[in-house]
Amino acid sequence: MSGASISVRDFVMRFGDRNVVDGLSFDIAPGETFGLLGSNGSGKTTTIRALLGITTPTAGTLTIDGHPYKPATGGIGYLPEERGLYRKESVIDVMTYFGRLRGLRGPEATAWSMDYLARVGLADRAKLRVDKLSGGQQQKVQLGITIMDRPRLLILDEPTKGLDPVNRRLLLDLVDERKADGATVILVTHHMDEVERLCDRILLLKDGTAAAYGTIPDVQDAFGGxxxxxxxxxxxxxxxxxxxxxxxxxxxxxxxxxxxxxxxxxxxxxxxxxxxxxxxxxxxxIPLDEIFVQVYGHDALAAESGVAA
Known part of the structure; x- marks a missing residue:
């Protein structure tokens, strides 16, 4: 499988009298895992939403494989920070439903879902209603839906939010597999260990502009090495x-x-x-968390790094 390419040129997003993103440009190569980093309000989610056509940019261009994204194009798995599942339905019914929406036949979607649930320790929860699961368990279900059809582009906004270290590692292994399969991955996270493990290059956003951009060694060198x-x-x-x-x-x-x-x-x-x-x-x-502190301040890192039970 060949991953998608991303190009963002002179992107501006203005809300009211303020540019939330201001003249941002970057590229992501096919098959690359790209870390999009920044404190709350730095412009990360705004950039992702504009890339996916959820919001319209004030200026600039954002393309996937050379064209603005259209839902009919397909091939994209997006895990937003704001989660959403049909909470009154069973886990397996929800996963099968979304699998069919993503182009799988019903039996194929069900079989894939059961295999996935077994792998993430939720096979015995398959027939429970979604609202009977913990937040971390729902997170696993939603990630499964996101990767079910082997998308060429995987966009993950805080994929391990609220997970304990064991389940964080489990989900990162799943992302690693998509990376090895050739998918392009955009990872939005504040966990610097995740970035160092997975990402080929990173972009640090501050106030809607690039505070640092490049490979991890390049960024480290820019901040003293x-x-x-x-x-x-x-x-x-x-x-x-x-x-x-x-x-x-x-x-x-x-x-x-x-x-x-x-x-x-x-x-x-x-x-x-x-x-x-x-x-x-x-x-x-120089570790990435130290660079984060230099760019955003220690209070920002502390605020971003809270882990829910």
Whole structure:
């Protein structure tokens, strides 16, 4: 299977007197897994809705395989952040119904659904009404509906929202399989570990514009490439060798300046000579969550990272 290609050019979306998205351009290659990241209100969902023709852009073009999307085109699986299932019907009836809407024959949709439910630990819930399932169980059902017909383009808006670590891993394995099958995947998430595991390239949105765009190593390089994670007691003195990215409790993250050595040995020596009691020191590639903090602030990361039971 060949995945779909995406092109967004000079996209503007204006609500009232404010541009929610302002001159955004990016491309997604066929078969690529692309992370669309940002804090609440950064323009992620607005971009997805415009790409799918749910809303009309104020300016610019958004195309899938060279053309604006039309529902009759098919080949797209979209899992929105706002979930929606027929809550009074049984799980298997709902899945079979949506499978038929997506072009499968009834028996084929039912058989696929039962296999899927067994895989995600819900086979014994197949005949229960949807409203008898927990939020996480409903999430599994909705993802199954989204991937049932092996779409060429899979758009997942917070697919693991509210799931525990075990079920998060299970659903990410399913997404991995679609990726291996050649599908193009757009992943909207605030879980940086999901991004690092799945995504070929990422786009960080802030106030409707691109704060960073490229492969993960490219984005890391744009934000200094490396970071010194220091365990210490007391304040961090200023130095031309680094700038403070974050200092919480007994851990500081320092971004080296061009004056510092690659291994950070001079940073460590500078701290020690300044009388800082250093309990741990590690140089590593700057993690995506640290970049998120630099772009949006620590409060934004904390607000985005809440996990429901």
């Amino acid at each position: 490396a970071v010194a994670r220091v365990g210490l007691d007391g304040p961090v003195p200023p130095s031309p060798l680094y700038r403070m990215a974050r200092h919480e409790g007994h851990v500081a993250c320092l971004v080296p300046t061009p004056a510092a050595t690659a291994d950070g040995s001079d940073i460590l020596a500078s701290l020690v000579s300044a009388g800082v009691h250093v309990t741990a020191f590690e140089m590593r590639r």
